[in-house]
Amino acid sequence: MISIAKRFLPFIIALLLGVALAGAFNALRFEPCSKRKSAPIAPGALSAPACPSMAAFGADLPVRILSKPAARYTERARLNGTTGTVSLRARFNADGTISDIEPLTTLPDGLTEEAVRAAQKIKFLPAMEDGQPVSVVKLLEYHFEIY
Numbered sequence: 001m002i003s004i005a006k007r008f009l010p011f012i013i014a015l016l017l018g019v020a021l022a023g024a025f026n027a028l029r030f031e032p033c034s035k036r037k038s039a040p041i042a043p044g045a046l047s048a049p050a051c052p053s054m055a056a057f058g059a060d061l062p063v064r065i066l067s068k069p070a071a072r073y074t075e076r077a078r079l080n081g082t083t084g085t086v087s088l089r090a091r092f093n094a095d096g097t098i099s100d101i102e103p104l105t106t107l108p109d110g111l112t113e114e115a116v117r118a119a120q121k122i123k124f125l126p127a128m129e130d131g132q133p134v135s136v137v138k139l140l141e142y143h144f145e146i147y
Helices: 002-027 075-080 111-119
Strands: 064-067 084-092 098-105 123-125 127-129 132-134 136-144
Touching (some): 098 111, 111 136
Antiparallel strands (some): 064 123, 084 098, 084 136, 127 132
């Protein structure tokens, strides 16, 4: 009976230590502003928001692509066995549109045109600077492989 206790004692100690550490780390866990509890502010007291808005920190966010349609493989490219990558440079405008699409690397058999056509259909949220949407230029790649 004692040998069984000696075998399991280290595991029991490790388990208790793990539970204690998990509780300590849980107490330090970050909570979003909407879930934080704050004391009421006394009338006439100087106050600041308990959770500053992102605008206070500049709110610099990159473009967030919501959907990037795949480029269609043309029949001519399939018959010729054309594979590779088309690289494009495109302007993601502050108003949610894409413009100035410029091919940097191209492929024959209509694949570059298909990549441009697919890029025009990208849905995205614009980049933000100081809480305002801004236009940015990004690089896009479309890979064409025959499986």
